[in-house]
Amino acid sequence: MVRILDLRFQGAEQVIASFLLESKEGPILIETGPESTYPHLAAALKAEGLAPEEVRHVFVTHIHLDHAGAAWRLAELGARVYVHPKGAPHLVDPSRLLASAERIYGEMLGPLWGELRGIPEQRVRVLADGEVVKVGGVEVQALETPGHAGHHHAYLVEGLVFAGDIAGVRIAPGPVLPPTPPPDIHLESWYVSIDRILALRPEALYLTHFGAYRDVEPHLLTLREALEAWAGFVLSRMREGLGPEEMTRRFETYWREGLAKAGVGGAGMRLYELADPPFMNLQGLVRYWQKHHPEALEG
């Protein structure tokens, strides 16, 4: 049984989730949310009759602050943190992660994401692709799923996929949108990851942003279409030679119109913006084209 813990990021519901699984060896957590919402995580655990120190096994899909920012807190209380091999060094020494977050968020870094500290190496457990961890009768399998980040794992547990960001952001009743922040966006890898999840025919996708969805195939196909459409839109604007400000304005309009067309009003848009800010999506896609397909920009 999966419990979805709403971490109430920035006071909003349905933006960032953590997932609680029961096992005979105690609770398992998938995703921790940012450190700024740690009090909500602790409160949500308490509501389930659990203390944070009872959580011994924490799986993070990737090290972005909205997914793993509070992992050090649980590690400090004795948990083991499972992560992709390329993510592990940044959990142990978050200085580079912090520096790049500081460049993006400036003085909003603390208020948005809280505090970040390193995790002692012996508390970090690296998972290879396909590796299965057995905890108290529950089997958790790591699935390497790059595209959103180069170091992203989804986790397969009894036919359910805990997808991190690779299966998109969807805040019911809104549509699925791709989270495409810098610096690692790679569309070709992302499509392979989508195909990999489709081939598993999971019963449900658990999205960190936000919740469980059982219409797996249409969901993933829609995500793929949205990725292609966004990337195509950004490429066209880059070819027009727009400056950053005009480009941002145009992308935000495109983003807003897309959501409005899907029936999402202002309050819903605010949630999408918190989970998956359009200015970041734009930056990530610009970087993707510059880094991987500079030739496409000359067209």
Ligand SMILES: [Zn+2]
């Ligand atoms: Zn995320």
